[in-house]
Amino acid sequence: MPNTPSAWFKSSFSTASGDCVEVRFDGDVVLVRDTKDRGSGPVITLDAVRWDGFLGQLRAGSVDADGVLAVLPAPSGGVILRARHDGTALRYTRGEWEMFLRGVRAGEFTHSAAVA
Template structure:
């Protein structure tokens, strides 16, 4: 089952699987640009920005476990079980807890973050 998010109409959004604590991966579609941030930063932290085609490619690679040097974003595991998401073009990095990344991945698997589906 694929989920089509009305993200273009509501700004920043997170996975529907995220917990009530609110700490999670947040995404925003702005035309052909995708922005990613960490809610723990309360809007004051770094934001990863990339074009929608590269974002959708990243999500496809993430789903099949083949995020490599060709991907726009690097996914780096941390010793504590968390994940660092790093933009390859400028090094911007976001740190997520194990739970935050797990909820994001559930949303990815459900199709909640696919730009092409949201704007169709």
Template structure:
């Protein structure tokens, strides 16, 4: 059964693979805009915002292993397996632990974060 986050149209959601601790990559679709934040910040940290087509492009690049600095978002590896997600436009960044990033990537591979697919399912 395809994953369909119930909060997609209303608010933030995370990978279905995320642990009970709640620390994870959170995403929200707001029309043609995608927002990304870190749950550890409890809503007070930075929020990365980009156009939905740029988000879907980022996910495609992420899956192919070619996320470079020239895209809307860059992934910078951390020494212990975590990742920094940096917005090219303003340099805002989110830092994720290895576990958080792994759970997000599992959700990406399962198609949980693709804006175009989720919006089509919600219609």
């Protein structure tokens, strides 16, 4: 498995450019950021149970309108990932999001599997 607790990681499907959805597990908390921000941009923080629920919705092909994270279309054809509890938003290109979704479908971002 490419991820380890307490280390930032991205999908194994991500391109060599390194711009992608990046995730870190810290106990029962999941942090999400955009590598384009070089560690100085916003970070979405949520509990692991809600994160795993969000991943399940992504795998099913629909994100609950009342869920913890909103996936919104961006004007450039990419997506905006917005935390509903505080409005923190991350912007990803279409390619970055697709590589993330491939990793989601492969089980690379599931918190419960990583910490088990």
